[in-house]
Amino acid sequence: MNFGEKKINTVLGEKTADELGVVAPHEHVFINLTAFFDKHSVYNVEHPESEKVSIKNLGTLNLDPYALKDNLIYEDYDVQKEEISFFKRAGGGTVVDLTLPGIGRDPLKLRKMSEETGVNIIMGTGYYVSSTHAPKVKLQSEEEMSADFVKELTVGIESTGIKAGVIGEIGISEFFNDDERKVLRASAIAHHKTGAPINVHINPWTTNGIESTDILLSAGVNSKSICISHIDVENNLDYIYKLLDKGVYIEFDNFGKEYHVRREVRNSGYGLFVSDIERVQLIKKLVSEGYEKQLLLSCDVCLKNLLKTYGGYGYDHVLKNILPMLDEIGITQSVINRIIKENPKKYLFGGE
Numbered sequence: 001m002n003f004g005e006k007k008i009n010t011v012l013g014e015k016t017a018d019e020l021g022v023v024a025p026h027e028h029v030f031i032n033l034t035a036f037f038d039k040h041s042v043y044n045v046e047h048p049e050s051e052k053v054s055i056k057n058l059g060t061l062n063l064d065p066y067a068l069k070d071n072l073i074y075e076d077y078d079v080q081k082e083e084i085s086f087f088k089r090a091g092g093g094t095v096v097d098l099t100l101p102g103i104g105r106d107p108l109k110l111r112k113m114s115e116e117t118g119v120n121i122i123m124g125t126g127y128y129v130s131s132t133h134a135p136k137v138k139l140q141s142e143e144e145m146s147a148d149f150v151k152e153l154t155v156g157i158e159s160t161g162i163k164a165g166v167i168g169e170i171g172i173s174e175f176f177n178d179d180e181r182k183v184l185r186a187s188a189i190a191h192h193k194t195g196a197p198i199n200v201h202i203n204p205w206t207t208n209g210i211e212s213t214d215i216l217l218s219a220g221v222n223s224k225s226i227c228i229s230h231i232d233v234e235n236n237l238d239y240i241y242k243l244l245d246k247g248v249y250i251e252f253d254n255f256g257k258e259y260h261v262r263r264e265v266r267n268s269g270y271g272l273f274v275s276d277i278e279r280v281q282l283i284k285k286l287v288s289e290g291y292e293k294q295l296l297l298s299c300d301v302c303l304k305n306l307l308k309t310y311g312g313y314g315y316d317h318v319l320k321n322i323l324p325m326l327d328e329i330g331i332t333q334s335v336i337n338r339i340i341k342e343n344p345k346k347y348l349f350g351g352e
Contacts, residue, residue: 006349009153009165010094010120011111020120021093023344026169026199026229026253026298027315029080029097029113029121032104033072033302035132042067043264053304061305063262066270071304077109083307083314084117090316094120096298096348098169098199102132107162122348125152125164126187128201129171130179142182146189153194166348167191168199169229172208174269184212188219197225197347204233204254205271213246223247225350227296230254232279234271240282244291249347252279253298255322256306256313280325287335295339296347297322 007014042048045060045067052070053061060067074080087095099105107123114121126149127133137145152164167187172180187198198216202209209228216226227249231240243250259273266272283295299306299317306312313321318340326336 008122008348009163010122011107011114011162012120015094015120017345017349020345020348022091022319022341023094023096023348024087024092024298024315024318025096025227025296025344025347026098026251026300027095028074028099028300028302029084029095030074030104030106030109031072031099031302032075034069035103037066037069037072039069041265043262053310055311058305058311061303062259064265065257065259065261065303065305066265074104074304074307077113079307079309081113081117083301083309084113084119086308087315087319088117088119090319092119092316092319094122095315096122096124096166096199096344098124098166098201100124100126100128100132100169100171101134102128107157107160111160111162122165123157123162124166124168124199125149125157125190125196126167126170127183128169129173129203130177131173132171133179137183138179140182140186142186142189145183145186146193149186149190150193153190153196165196166199167196168227169201170198171201172203172212174203174206174208176206176208176211181215184215185219188216188221191221191225195225195350197227197350199227199229199251201229202231203269204230205269207236207239207242209239209243213243213248217246222350224249224347227251227347230300232282233257233273235274235278235282237282240286244286244294247294249294249296249343251296251298252283253296253300255279255297255299256301256317276322277325280322280329283326283339284329284331287331292335292338293343296343297339
């Protein structure tokens, strides 16, 4: 790959493609998802608001990862530093941190983390799902909103001088609404002004990636600058093929999440998860059909029980565990390298 003089913003300044190393295209270094905690929907937990994540309740969290409020927060800097260091030691070079306002984005802590671990961190701009929007989002026009995104991509976030490098993960809820559509259109405007790629969060049990993609394509965004996240919770083949045929990247980013959510708490926007081997088998099928150039792999580490500290696989799960599974199932090393090394950089830099 030759990206010429192209560079992308990290929290420590601009980097070339060669400086990024191996990229995890969808992660969260710090996050607060407590906006989605509902103690009334929790099944069979006595103190869901105050009980801390421990080995005693990992079984409960495998049946409902949202059962404990504490599972939805990363705020211990030292724990996160150790976790990111595992990724570095496994050969990782860059984390794309897609935490946005409303769910705990912290540019200064990300800069410190990058300085102390040696891992490049590319930060996102935009707005997540509407339930986390600040009141101003409803009042802004698309042009005003896009101007905010452009400022964060070209000048910096607030007074920090720390620039975002990607747009996203732009949040689309189970019930797609007009505010979220407006954010998508504003993202398209910001993309045209900066060239930054767009990552779209889709509620994993819906097919809202179709409409999201159509909105961006109709606004003139090149399909190679669009990534639709979370397609690997149900492995809905009809949905996946429709996205692939539109030319966008699709992201297998739930590796490590193999939950059999209790039926008592399931609903149309929160259900079962397939296993990692089922994800790997689907990747093999898509590769055999010629789609390997549109696949991205990550873990979307966003819950405490996904961290090694709390019994999970951590940020290096793809590098240490999933790549050997891909090899074992018969995917060649050249294809693995394309998926894990070339595709993320082509997406980030707009390469063909």
